[in-house]
Amino acid sequence: MGELKVPTMAEMMAEGKQPEVLFWVGCAGSFDDRAKKITKAFVKLLNRAGVEFAVLGTEESCTGDPARRAGNEFLFQMQAMTNIEVLNGYEVSKIVTACPHCFNTLKNEYPSLGGNYKVMHHTQFLKSLLEEGKLGIEGGKFKGKRITYHDPCYLGRANGVYEAPRDLIRRLDVELVEMRKCRKAGLCCGAGGAQMFKEPEKGNKDVNVERTEQALETQPDIIAAGCPFCNTMMTDGVKSKEKEADIAVMDVAELIANADEI
Amino acid sequence: MAFIPNIVFAIVLVLGIGFFVRNVRKLVRNIRTGKPVDRSDHRRERLANMARIALGQQKMVVRPVAGILHIMVYLGFIVINLEVLEIIIDGLLGTHRVFSSLGGFYTVLIGTFEILAFLVLVSVIVFWIRRNIIRLQRFRKPEMKGWPKNDGNLILYFEMVLMVLFLVMNATDVPFQQMGRGNVISGIIAPWFGGLPEATLHLIERTAWWLHIVGILVFLNYLYYSKHLHIILAFPNTYFAGLAPKGQMDNLEAVTKEVKLMMDPNADPFAAPAGAEGEQGEMPEKFGASDVSDLNWVQLLSAYTCTECGRCTSECPANQTGKKLSPRKIMMDTRDRLEEVGKNIDNNGTFVADNKSLLDDYITREELWACTSCNACVEACPVSINPLSIILDMRRYLVMEQSAAPAELNNMMTNIENNGAPWPYNQMDRLNWKNE
Numbered sequence A: 001m002g003e004l005k006v007p008t009m010a011e012m013m014a015e016g017k018q019p020e021v022l023f024w025v026g027c028a029g030s031f032d033d034r035a036k037k038i039t040k041a042f043v044k045l046l047n048r049a050g051v052e053f054a055v056l057g058t059e060e061s062c063t064g065d066p067a068r069r070a071g072n073e074f075l076f077q078m079q080a081m082t083n084i085e086v087l088n089g090y091e092v093s094k095i096v097t098a099c100p101h102c103f104n105t106l107k108n109e110y111p112s113l114g115g116n117y118k119v120m121h122h123t124q125f126l127k128s129l130l131e132e133g134k135l136g137i138e139g140g141k142f143k144g145k146r147i148t149y150h151d152p153c154y155l156g157r158a159n160g161v162y163e164a165p166r167d168l169i170r171r172l173d174v175e176l177v178e179m180r181k182c183r184k185a186g187l188c189c190g191a192g193g194a195q196m197f198k199e200p201e202k203g204n205k206d207v208n209v210e211r212t213e214q215a216l217e218t219q220p221d222i223i224a225a226g227c228p229f230c231n232t233m234m235t236d237g238v239k240s241k242e243k244e245a246d247i248a249v250m251d252v253a254e255l256i257a258n259a260d261e262i
Numbered sequence B: 001m002a003f004i005p006n007i008v009f010a011i012v013l014v015l016g017i018g019f020f021v022r023n024v025r026k027l028v029r030n031i032r033t034g035k036p037v038d039r040s041d042h043r044r045e046r047l048a049n050m051a052r053i054a055l056g057q058q059k060m061v062v063r064p065v066a067g068i069l070h071i072m073v074y075l076g077f078i079v080i081n082l083e084v085l086e087i088i089i090d091g092l093l094g095t096h097r098v099f100s101s102l103g104g105f106y107t108v109l110i111g112t113f114e115i116l117a118f119l120v121l122v123s124v125i126v127f128w129i130r131r132n133i134i135r136l137q138r139f140r141k142p143e144m145k146g147w148p149k150n151d152g153n154l155i156l157y158f159e160m161v162l163m164v165l166f167l168v169m170n171a172t173d174v175p176f177q178q179m180g181r182g183n184v185i186s187g188i189i190a191p192w193f194g195g196l197p198e199a200t201l202h203l204i205e206r207t208a209w210w211l212h213i214v215g216i217l218v219f220l221n222y223l224y225y226s227k228h229l230h231i232i233l234a235f236p237n238t239y240f241a242g243l244a245p246k247g248q249m250d251n252l253e254a255v256t257k258e259v260k261l262m263m264d265p266n267a268d269p270f271a272a273p274a275g276a277e278g279e280q281g282e283m284p285e286k287f288g289a290s291d292v293s294d295l296n297w298v299q300l301l302s303a304y305t306c307t308e309c310g311r312c313t314s315e316c317p318a319n320q321t322g323k324k325l326s327p328r329k330i331m332m333d334t335r336d337r338l339e340e341v342g343k344n345i346d347n348n349g350t351f352v353a354d355n356k357s358l359l360d361d362y363i364t365r366e367e368l369w370a371c372t373s374c375n376a377c378v379e380a381c382p383v384s385i386n387p388l389s390i391i392l393d394m395r396r397y398l399v400m401e402q403s404a405a406p407a408e409l410n411n412m413m414t415n416i417e418n419n420g421a422p423w424p425y426n427q428m429d430r431l432n433w434k435n436e
Helices: A009-014 A026-031 A033-048 A065-070 A073-089 A100-109 A122-131 A163-170 A207-217 A228-240 A252-258 B004-031 B043-055 B064-093 B098-102 B104-132 B147-171 B174-179 B186-193 B198-225 B227-240 B253-263 B297-305 B311-315 B327-348 B365-369 B376-380 B387-400 B407-419
Strands: A021-024 A094-097 A118-121 A146-149 A175-177 A222-225 A248-251
Touching: A021 A033, A026 A033, A026 A228, A033 A122, A033 A228, A033 A252, A065 A073, A065 A100, A065 B387, A065 B407, A073 B253, A073 B387, A073 B407, A094 A100, A094 A122, A100 A118, A118 A122, A122 A163, A122 A252, A146 A163, A163 A175, A163 A252, A207 A228, A222 A228, A222 A252, A228 A248, A248 A252, B004 B064, B004 B198, B004 B297, B004 B327, B043 B227, B064 B098, B064 B104, B064 B147, B064 B198, B098 B104, B104 B147, B147 B174, B147 B186, B147 B198, B147 B227, B174 B186, B174 B198, B198 B227, B227 B297, B297 B327, B297 B387, B311 B327, B311 B376, B327 B387, B365 B387, B376 B387
Parallel strands: A021 A094, A094 A118, A146 A175, A146 A222, A222 A248
Antiparallel strands: none
């Protein structure tokens, strides 16, 4: 992998330039070891397609999603208004993010607090790059593999985005197999609503294990996800079934970025 | 003396409808104890939703077996009610089958009623088998014990009896059978009564006629005490349901005001709150919901609309993995508490504090914290109920009024507050991944 070009908004501004899109990395994408790989894969694709983008870098902060879902409206609105001040200061008009939680919050919950942006999930953005001919999906590293796609709740049910990630996966000449619970009926990975940050309540199974079992029913080579939290949950689920040697959990951006690496 | 049946009928009818109206008024009053929320916008979209989801039963067929059976009962219910109109006119005027003068059209009408009545009967029997013999899992959850279970069965018995009475009434109507038109189903049943003297047949017919109409009025009045209210409330509930994307939570305006004040560099932090002197005694707004009066009226309407089908619960990831949370129970608890509050108002004229609340006395914290906010319950509901909104409003109360979040979530929130991420990483390290 060559050197990644990741300009910040501040650097761009100093040069008097305005990027066409802001890449909102998100907390997981910035700090979580697994999610950082997704971030880099996406940046690699942005670089390859020659997209003029920038990140906020150290000026980025949590959107407030987990605080809001946990019930802390104060903290959410503090985060939101601080972020909106930064975003509006840079006159940001278009945002792309690889995290469905950031996507949902930026897209649906910031407008009423004064933050109006065109917000895209990275799978939607990648699809538009393909359609504009800026990005080609080459190579067949995954050709013929069985891939099942797990719908992140905050991308699917919450915002009705079901096809963009699937369209991208199909381009890889793979066999896309659906779980019995998919799209609108997709089962949660167990991380949403701030569950990521706490132990689950008493029950007889963990949600991510249940979902992983549904994924394993399709006998996949790869479980594809479009959310760093789903990725963690499904990875843990695959490990709990001791299948990590056979089944990879990968983000859609990673699939595309790595397709040509033999 | 010939008018006695007509007078008795009129009295029964007035009592039946009058009592129903009284309960509807109570229902509306209880729903209005909820907080205001404006749903007067997007009328066209709301009407379309109502037409599609309630009238068109769009979401029922997501589960094909239950969906198709339900559509039969639903169609039967709507169409057979035309027959009730005839019964009412006959009852009041002392006529017999007043619409039969419509000729061929009446034949088609009655024929349709009879076929639908038969289909309703079959469907309702299958429903009963699903509940009591097959014992589908979603009808066996802990919240379905006792009254909810009996309520479900009672409704089915009501419908079975009403349909049987309707068919028997037609089968024993000698002139109607002799006419031999439109008696598609009752014509098959009629021979079962063969050999009975005409007077006995007439007596059976009259008895079935009376029991049928009285049964309908009793059933009408049973609605208020039952989960069966959905046959009416599904329409307003699908109309008034939220239109925003499912992932979007509403803003708490009171919080927005305070946060804006905190972020305003010109604000004087030591100044008395605006309007504090002029509006002495005004309670600061409570954050979130601990009781039904903190919920908005659409949430309360939804509680009455819920027919306890359990599709939400069977799709809930927490419930599927054995946690206590059941979105259906959230709605049932909300209704039970609202009914309790309503009775309190009936007895005292106004609500008198009873040291109880929706939180803890009905819905436990454990249930609330088990939710992943995945919206599966919202998606699953065939009548656009949003149990998630109640869960999140109650979490808001727990966190903002009681600081009672689980310790791990408090850590997460402290991290966001201090370093802008749910984990203890420094904001200055946010771009480190670039060089790793």
